[in-house]
Amino acid sequence: MSELSTTFPPEFERLRGAARLAVYIDLKSPYAFIAIDPTRDMARSVGVEIDWRPFTLDIPSYLGSAKLVKNSKKVESSNRTQQQWTGVRYAYRDARRYAQLTGRTLRGTEKIWDSSLAGIAMLWAKERGGFDRFIDVAYPAFWRRELDIEDPAVLERALADSDVATAGFREWAQGPGRELHDRINQAAFDAGIYGVPSYLVEDEMWFGREHLPRVAWLLGGRRGPAPDVANRSFAR
Amino acid sequence: MSASTGEGPALTVALDIRHPLAYLALGPALELGRELELAIDWLPLASELLRRPSTPGPDDDRGVLHRRHRARMIAREIAVYADAQGLTVKEPYRNGPADAAHLAWLWMRAHARDALEPFLVEIFRRYWTLELDAGDAIAVSKVVCACGGDAADFLAWSASDGPAALDRVARELADAGIFTLPAYLVADQVFCGRQHLPMIRWLLEGRTGPPPI
Numbered sequence: 001m002s003e004l005s006t007t008f009p010p011e012f013e014r015l016r017g018a019a020r021l022a023v024y025i026d027l028k029s030p031y032a033f034i035a036i037d038p039t040r041d042m043a044r045s046v047g048v049e050i051d052w053r054p055f056t057l058d059i060p061s062y063l064g065s066a067k068l069v070k071n072s073k074k075v076e077s078s079n080r081t082q083q084q085w086t087g088v089r090y091a092y093r094d095a096r097r098y099a100q101l102t103g104r105t106l107r108g109t110e111k112i113w114d115s116s117l118a119g120i121a122m123l124w125a126k127e128r129g130g131f132d133r134f135i136d137v138a139y140p141a142f143w144r145r146e147l148d149i150e151d152p153a154v155l156e157r158a159l160a161d162s163d164v165a166t167a168g169f170r171e172w173a174q175g176p177g178r179e180l181h182d183r184i185n186q187a188a189f190d191a192g193i194y195g196v197p198s199y200l201v202e203d204e205m206w207f208g209r210e211h212l213p214r215v216a217w218l219l220g221g222r223r224g225p226a227p228d229v230a231n232r233s234f235a236r
Numbered sequence: 237m238s239a240s241t242g243e244g245p246a247l248t249v250a251l252d253i254r255h256p257l258a259y260l261a262l263g264p265a266l267e268l269g270r271e272l273e274l275a276i277d278w279l280p281l282a283s284e285l286l287r288r289p290s291t292p293g294p295d296d297d298r299g300v301l302h303r304r305h306r307a308r309m310i311a312r313e314i315a316v317y318a319d320a321q322g323l324t325v326k327e328p329y330r331n332g333p334a335d336a337a338h339l340a341w342l343w344m345r346a347h348a349r350d351a352l353e354p355f356l357v358e359i360f361r362r363y364w365t366l367e368l369d370a371g372d373a374i375a376v377s378k379v380v381c382a383c384g385g386d387a388a389d390f391l392a393w394s395a396s397d398g399p400a401a402l403d404r405v406a407r408e409l410a411d412a413g414i415f416t417l418p419a420y421l422v423a424d425q426v427f428c429g430r431q432h433l434p435m436i437r438w439l440l441e442g443r444t445g446p447p448p449i
Contacts (some may be wrong), residue, residue, distance in 0.1 A: 004311050004312075004314055004315035004318070004328055005311075005312065005315055005326060006312065006316050006319055008312060034449070038449065058298055058302075059300040060329060061297070061299040061302055062298075062299045062302040062303060062306075083415070086415045087415065087416070090413075090415065090426070090428065094427075094428075097425070098435075098449050101447040101449050102449055148397070170345075182294045189298075189301070189305075192303075192305045193305070194302045194305035194306055194309070195306070196417065203326070205309070206313075207309055208431070210429065210431030214316075224318070226319075226320040227320075228264060228320065228430070229317065229429075229430060229431040230431055230433065230434050230448075231431045231432060231434060231435060231448065231449065232434045232448045232449075233446065233447075233448050233449055235446075
């Protein structure tokens with residue numbers, strides 16, 4: 001097979017480290033939102049713990065920027081091409097139809113959020129054993145447009161609602177938390193991660209939940225034929 | 237295209253012979269059609285082709301790096317899943333014309349419908365093993381002939397009414413909201429990417445059982 005290689009560069013395995021499965025997510029990604037439960041179900045089905053990590057997308061760098069008039073679908077400002085708009089609109093429609101089937105609300109965002117503080121809050125919650133609870137509180141609220149993820153006070157409340165201690169969060173978020181977040185992001189991007197959800201398993205990296213069948217196949221010892229991509233349920 | 241009218245095929249599949257992801261989508265869609273005893277409406281569409289990862293340079297910004305990461309990931313994805321399907325994909329970044337192959341596709345759809353799916357399997361295979369120039373009408377007419385079609389009739393049509401018919405299909409698919417391939421039209425919805433086949437199956441089977449999410 002000329003020019004195409006099935007081999008992954010060693011950076012991905014190094015980035016994964018000791019975790020059997022590392023998964024990168026960003027609160028502002030609708031595809032990451034709808035991937036959470038299938039990813040959990042898949043991991044449960046093969047008995048593997050997930051090492052969740054934040055990856056803050058820099059959307060304007062590759063998809064142009066845009067802002068909607070508040071409470072409207074009218075575009076206030078944008079430097080996106082028509083093709084970029086078509087792709088973005090399809091992505092929201094696509095994510096929404098899957099979200100609706102599980103009774104979730106997924107409203108289009110009014111601007112491109114800086115979700116780095118939410119990523120820092122994820123790290124704070126993770127260090128305190130409350131990562132899953134935090135994303136279960138924060139994700140649905142954000143996609144209902146009820147969570148200002150650029151406001152430290154709002155994130156602090158979301159942490160408290162997740163039964164995660166908040167004392168010291170704001171100071172940590174401005175110093176060590178920010179540094180940790182930036183380090184994790186830079187290491188991921190340097191290794192070749194560019195979107196969410198991204199999955200690190202064995203020496204492979206996959207972007208998109210459609211690869212969960214392969215991730216499960218790898219984690220399960222490569223039994224049977226290698227599966228194709230599929231958005232499918234892993235719930236028992 | 238009549239995916240939503242209640243008449244004719246309930247599933248339309250749009251592919252470009254020149255895109256490896258379209259090749260990877262062909263087999264699984266054929267299998268779905270067989271399993272559900274479905275007459276799929278197969279349509280050709282010239283799309284944006286696979287992009288080669290850019291060469292690293294000193295002035296690469298975040299956007300350039302992002303697109304390079306993405307191009308490399310798509311290349312690996314094609315390699316891994318083509319391997320799993322047992323498909324050969326040679327010279328994936330070719331970007332020559334496909335008009336002759338796509339015209340033949342439309343001609344077979346209109347005049348030899350029963351042979352269309354074997355024709356698609358053959359023409360995709362020949363293209364990706366470098367046995368076929370998809371822009372060469374004479375070469376393509378030999379595949380038409382091998383699949384039971386009338387090569388002379390195809391060549392005459394491809395030089396007369398064919399190009400307008402191909403343009404019309406492209407406009408209709410664009411109007412339906414298709415912007416990237418492989419694309420599927422079912423129950424008034426557009427799906428891009430073969431990962432949606434479980435959802436498409438669920439819709440075609442009348443939404444019985446839990447949704448595949």
